[in-house]
Amino acid sequence: MSLSRFLIKRSLQGLFVIWGVITVVFGLRFISPGDPANVLLPPDVDPEVRAQVIAELGLNEPLYVQYWQFVSGIPFGDLGLSLVTRTPVAARVVAKLPATLELAIAATVVAVVIAIPLGVLSATRRHQPADYGATVFSLVGISTPNFWLGVMLILVLAVQLNLFPTSQRPIGLDGIAMLLVGGEAGAAIRGFVTWLWHITLPAITLGTYFTALITRLTRSGMLDQLGQTYVRASRAKGLPETLVRYKHALRNTLIPVITVIGLQLGTLIGGAVITEAVFAWPGLGTLIINSINARDWPVLQGSLIVVAVGFVLVNILVDALYAYVNPQVAYD
Amino acid sequence: MADTILSVRDLSTRFFTEEGQVNAVESVSFDVEDGEIFGIVGESGSGKSVTALSVIDLIESPGRVTQGEIWYRNADLAEEFRGSKPEAVDGDLVDIRRLPKGVRRSLRGPSFSMVFQDPMSSFNPSITVGEQIAEAVEVQRRARSNPRSTRSRTQGYGLGSLLVDSLLPSKSYVDDESMDRAVELLDQVGIPDPEDRAEEYPHQFSGGMLQRAMIAQALAGEPDILIADEPTTALDVTIQAQILNLLRDLQEQEGMSILMITHDLGVIARMCDRVGVMYAGEVVERGPLADIFDNPVHPYTQGLLGSIPDVDDPSGRLEPISGNVPSLLDSEMPDACYFADRCPKAMTDCLTRIPEYELDGRHSVRCVLAEQEYDPADAVDSADAADAVDREVNADD
Numbered sequence: 001m002s003l004s005r006f007l008i009k010r011s012l013q014g015l016f017v018i019w020g021v022i023t024v025v026f027g028l029r030f031i032s033p034g035d036p037a038n039v040l041l042p043p044d045v046d047p048e049v050r051a052q053v054i055a056e057l058g059l060n061e062p063l064y065v066q067y068w069q070f071v072s073g074i075p076f077g078d079l080g081l082s083l084v085t086r087t088p089v090a091a092r093v094v095a096k097l098p099a100t101l102e103l104a105i106a107a108t109v110v111a112v113v114i115a116i117p118l119g120v121l122s123a124t125r126r127h128q129p130a131d132y133g134a135t136v137f138s139l140v141g142i143s144t145p146n147f148w149l150g151v152m153l154i155l156v157l158a159v160q161l162n163l164f165p166t167s168q169r170p171i172g173l174d175g176i177a178m179l180l181v182g183g184e185a186g187a188a189i190r191g192f193v194t195w196l197w198h199i200t201l202p203a204i205t206l207g208t209y210f211t212a213l214i215t216r217l218t219r220s221g222m223l224d225q226l227g228q229t230y231v232r233a234s235r236a237k238g239l240p241e242t243l244v245r246y247k248h249a250l251r252n253t254l255i256p257v258i259t260v261i262g263l264q265l266g267t268l269i270g271g272a273v274i275t276e277a278v279f280a281w282p283g284l285g286t287l288i289i290n291s292i293n294a295r296d297w298p299v300l301q302g303s304l305i306v307v308a309v310g311f312v313l314v315n316i317l318v319d320a321l322y323a324y325v326n327p328q329v330a331y332d
Numbered sequence: 333m334a335d336t337i338l339s340v341r342d343l344s345t346r347f348f349t350e351e352g353q354v355n356a357v358e359s360v361s362f363d364v365e366d367g368e369i370f371g372i373v374g375e376s377g378s379g380k381s382v383t384a385l386s387v388i389d390l391i392e393s394p395g396r397v398t399q400g401e402i403w404y405r406n407a408d409l410a411e412e413f414r415g416s417k418p419e420a421v422d423g424d425l426v427d428i429r430r431l432p433k434g435v436r437r438s439l440r441g442p443s444f445s446m447v448f449q450d451p452m453s454s455f456n457p458s459i460t461v462g463e464q465i466a467e468a469v470e471v472q473r474r475a476r477s478n479p480r481s482t483r484s485r486t487q488g489y490g491l492g493s494l495l496v497d498s499l500l501p502s503k504s505y506v507d508d509e510s511m512d513r514a515v516e517l518l519d520q521v522g523i524p525d526p527e528d529r530a531e532e533y534p535h536q537f538s539g540g541m542l543q544r545a546m547i548a549q550a551l552a553g554e555p556d557i558l559i560a561d562e563p564t565t566a567l568d569v570t571i572q573a574q575i576l577n578l579l580r581d582l583q584e585q586e587g588m589s590i591l592m593i594t595h596d597l598g599v600i601a602r603m604c605d606r607v608g609v610m611y612a613g614e615v616v617e618r619g620p621l622a623d624i625f626d627n628p629v630h631p632y633t634q635g636l637l638g639s640i641p642d643v644d645d646p647s648g649r650l651e652p653i654s655g656n657v658p659s660l661l662d663s664e665m666p667d668a669c670y671f672a673d674r675c676p677k678a679m680t681d682c683l684t685r686i687p688e689y690e691l692d693g694r695h696s697v698r699c700v701l702a703e704q705e706y707d708p709a710d711a712v713d714s715a716d717a718a719d720a721v722d723r724e725v726n727a728d729d
Contacts, residue, residue, distance in 0.1 A: 229453040235390055236448075237468035237549060238441035238475075240487035242494050243505060248456050255458070327458055327533040 003320065010319060014312040021308040025301045026070050039083055039295040070301075079302035084294050089302035092287065097306065098174045100283035103276070104268035106199050107207035112261065115211045119218020120250060123226065134215060141212025150205040150278035157201065164201050167280040171195050202279040206272055210264050217260055221253035228252075255326045262318025269314070270307035336405065337556055337589050338364040338387070339425065343400030345379075345386045346662070353662035356382040356395070358613035361688070364557060369583060369590040371600040371621075373636070374610030377657050380593045383610070384559045387591070388444045389428070389436045401427045404443065406556075409435070434483030441472050441553030449562035451542035455534035461545050462530025465514035466506040468552035473510055517548035521578060540571035547578065554586070561593045576603055597640055601625065606694075609633050612658050612670040615688075619695030629697040631675050669699070672712075677701065679710045 037054050054060060058069060073080065079089035122134035158166040171191045179188040225231065226249050234244045269284070276285035284303050291299035323329045345357035357379045364370045372380045386397045403425040413431065414421045420430035428436055445468075448454040455464055474481075474488065481488025489505070497505055511530070518526035521544040534542055543563060550558055560579060564572035580603060583590050592603055600607050601621065608618035609632065617630040628634045635653035655674035658664070669675070672682040681700045689702035 229448055229450065230456045232390055232392075233446070233448055233454040233546075233549075234456070234464075234467075236388060236440055236444075236446040238437065238471045238487075238553060239467055240471070240489040242486055242489050242491060243467070246491070246494055247498075247505070248459070251458055252456065325458065328535050 003323075006323070007316065007320060010316045014316055017312050018305070018308055022071060022074060022305055023067075025304050026067055029297050029301070036083055036295065036297055074305065079305065080298040082291075082296055082299050084296045084299075089298045092299060093284065093302045093306050096282060096284050096287045096303075098172050099169055099281060100269060100272060100276070100285065102173055102195075102199065103202055103206060103272055103281060103283060104265060106203035107210060107268055107272075108261065108265050110203050110207035111210040111214050111264075115214030116218050116254075116257070118211075119215045120222055120245070120253075122215065122219040123222035124245060126223065131219075134219065138212040138215040138219075141208045142216070144208060146205050146209060147274045147278055149208055150201070150275055153201045153205060154278070165198050167278075169195075169198055169281055202275055202281050205278065206268060206275045210268070213264070214257060214261065217257050218253060221256060222249060225249040225252045251325070255322065258321055258325060259318055262314055262321070266311040266314040269310045270304075335366050336363045336403075336425075337366050338405070338591075339401075339403040340383075340387065341401040341403065343383070343386060343397065343402065345382050345391055345395060345397045347395040349394055351661060354660045355613050355662050355665060356660055357386060360400070360610075360613070360615050362608045362615060362618055364589050364591055365605075367583070367587050367589060368605040369580070369592055369603050371592045371594065371604035371607040372610055372615075373594055373597060373600050373607060375595060375657050377660070378610040379613040379660075380595075380610050381561050384446070384561050384591060384593050387557075388440060388446055388559060390440075390446075397429065400429070402429050404428050404439070404556075406443065432483070434485070434487075437487070438475065438482045441468065441555065442475070443555060444557050444559060445550040445553055445555040446559040446561060447543070447546050447550050447563045450566040451537075451539060451546045452534065452566075454546055455542065457534055460531055460533055461537065461542070462511060462514045462518070462532075463506055465517055465530070465545065465549045465552055466510040468549050469510040469513045469517075470506045472553045473507075514548070514552070517551055518545060520551070521545070521548045521582070523548070539567050540574060543567060543571075543575050544578065547575075547582065551582065551586070555588060557589045557591060558583070559591045559593070562595070563592075564599060565594070565596070572599075579603070597636060609636065612665075613660055614670065614698060616671065616699065617695075617697040619691070623691075623695045627695075629691065629695075629701055630671075630699045631677050631701070632671050633697075635676075677706045678712050679707060680712055681710070683712070 036057060036059065037050055040053060041050055058066060061069070070080070077090050079093065081087065082089055082092065085092075118134050118137070122131045125131050153164075154166050158164045171194055173195065176188050176191045176195060179185075179191055226245070228249075231244060231249055234248050235241075239248075272281070272283060273285035273288060275281065276283045277289055280286070284307065288300060288303045290296075291303065340363070341361050343357060343360045344355070347354040347356055360379070360383055362370065362372075372383060374380050382391070382395070385391050387402060389397075391397055403422065404427075405424050406426055407424045409426045409431070410421045410424050413426060417430060420427045428439060455461060471482075471487075478488055494505075515526045515530050518530055523529050523541055523544055529537070529541075529545075537545065543566075547563075558579075563579065564575050567575060576599065579590060579592075582588075590603075592599065594600060604621050606618070606620050607624050608615045609624065609630065610616065611632050617624060617628065617633045624633060625637065628637060632653070635651070638651040639653065641650060653674055658670055658673075666672075667685055669678075669682040669684075669686045672678045675682065679700065681704070686698050686700060688696050688698050690696045691702060
């Protein structure tokens with residue numbers, strides 16, 4: 001099967017998953033406490049006004065009508081209006097998306113850049129100090145909750161040593177891109193430095209668990225590959241050790257690692273809630289928390305749907321990439 | 333008599349495991365002559381493969397070659413080291429164990445190459461067969477153009493080169509010429525449509541075709557000695573014959589020697605000029621094929637031959653060797669003939685370590701029967717021998 005047919009097939013499957021998520025998200029409102037009208041109106045409001053608001057929101061309609069109203073707009077990017085601000089949900093979610101994506105990708109970059117060399121080093125120097133160091137690091141990394149890590153990084157590196165800002169995202173990559181388009185290269189470079197300075201601590205916080213995980217995975221995968229007969233055969237034909245390790249063994253080690261990186265990237269998009277809260281990072285996670293606190297159902301639902309779409313897209317990309325790096329997997 | 337290309341003397345390889353020291357290869361000696369096929373036969377765990385890996389210097393931690401000499405005939409190397417390492421040179425022969433690591437490594441390919449048991453796991457599943465063979469060609473091409481670098485730690489190809497080659501799409505470790513040579517090699521080992529097959533991945537090959545490709549890869553460096561470690565064990569019987577014929581044809585064409593490792597006496601009978609029988613890490617008997625098959629001295633060799641079914645007399649029962657291969661843990665190895673506890677002809681003289689006896693220059697055996705007749709009056713029951721062995725081991729504790 002060709003790549004394009006594979007992508008079409010997987011996209012259709014993905015649509016079903018997204019439809020399922022939309023339905024569950026729609027249903028969540030009915031099993032959760034709190035009536036939207038209570039959010040909008042003071043507790044002592046006149047029952048007539050209250051009835052009018054409920055009618056306006058369409059909450060009196062039969063369930064299937066409400067469901068149709070909810071679902072039918074989504075393909076056209078209509079996620080409804082926020083109960084609190086009465087502005088389109090889609091615009092608010094899209095505005096928060098860059099911050100979340102930046103953070104997820106930065107955390108992934110931190111993880112990949114540190115974890116893969118560390119895992120390889122650990123495997124090739126098995127039972128040597130470097131290996132023990134990497135093992136301790138990954139054990140600590142996997143066991144550290146990131147709300148604690150984030151707070152500690154802020155306390156030590158930001159507050160005590162004053163090396164990094166404690167929070168906020170004064171400029172994003174989207175803003176930097178705008179500056180570049182506007183021809184203000186100097187401002188763009190300054191903006192990038194500011195961005196890098198602000199994203200470092202959140203990216204480390206979010207990426208540490210992930211780094212530890214990939215280190216473990218790379219180490220064990222690499223050890224497994226180095227024990228394979230083809231590695232011995234490569235040495236028997238006189239191949240330089242650089243090629244034996246990094247062209248042959250590492251390549252096969254990375255096949256499962258890529259899958260995990262992709263899946264983790266998907267969870268990072270939705271799972272940065274705590275990190276974003278600790279660093280006041282204005283992304284989807286912060287939006288989700290705020291909308292839960294405000295009982296702003298449409299915003300919460302919209303955010304969750306966008307996260308689900310992101311997750312599905314990342315998974316399709318990973319599958320495509322997987323078949324590319326592993327010739328034993330055909331696109332079917 | 334042909335010249336000796338490889339002469340292994342008193343070679344021992346040990347594995348230092350958590351359970352203790354394992355004596356996988358114990359004082360093994362044998363010679364391989366120019367253009368001959370020398371067979372090593374033995375049961376699983378008798379140390380055949382470890383012997384082969386010791387010769388090609390591919391024993392991995394926790395294993396190590398602990399003693400012995402591996403003399404290899406190479407006039408150029410002998411000339412080069414005659415001054416600096418006189419102890420490692422004897423005429424045209426060099427003791428490769430005494431050569432620097434980089435030199436030993438540079439022998440893989442042009443001096444020794446290896447064919448492994450299972451072709452499916454001997455190729456990298458995610459790289460095309462053609463490229464993997466071309467790599468073997470390329471190593472030697474680069475070695476010829478820059479002999480000095482091949483002995484450095486990275487063989488002139490470090491992380492920097494790898495990065496450049498993987499980042500620039502036009503560059504690769506393997507060049508087109510090596511790719512063309514790989515296709516020629518595939519053709520030489522009888523793979524149809526070699527140009528197309530070179531582009532395919534290992535999982536697209538059948539086992540027999542892949543073993544042919546493995547042989548092509550081993551030929552890439554034009555080795556003096558091809559080590560074939562159970563090359564047909566993982567294959568169908570019909571394919572086995574094809575692979576064996578191919579190996580024999582190539583050996584004649586290329587004039588190389590083959591060190592054939594197998595547990596299959598049929599393969600030995602069909603292929604080999606001379607043979608060594610291994611048991612518990614030792615070569616217990618070696619000599620020309622006819623001597624070993626027609627006139628075996630060691631009861632173990634006799635037992636091996638007795639356990640082959642006879643087509644002419646299918647009614648006769650096979651005579652298996654009773655008991656099992658001993659553990660090779662150093663702490664459990666007796667100060668006796670290792671075969672004594674299973675031997676139908678064990679005598680009191682067997683309860684001591686047995687030297688290698690020369691029968692007639694070419695046939696040697698590690699058994700007291702070389703010098704004396706079996707005397708039932710002096711026999712120890714094999715169970716008694718086992719007890720004696722146990723007592724000995726316990727006494728050591």
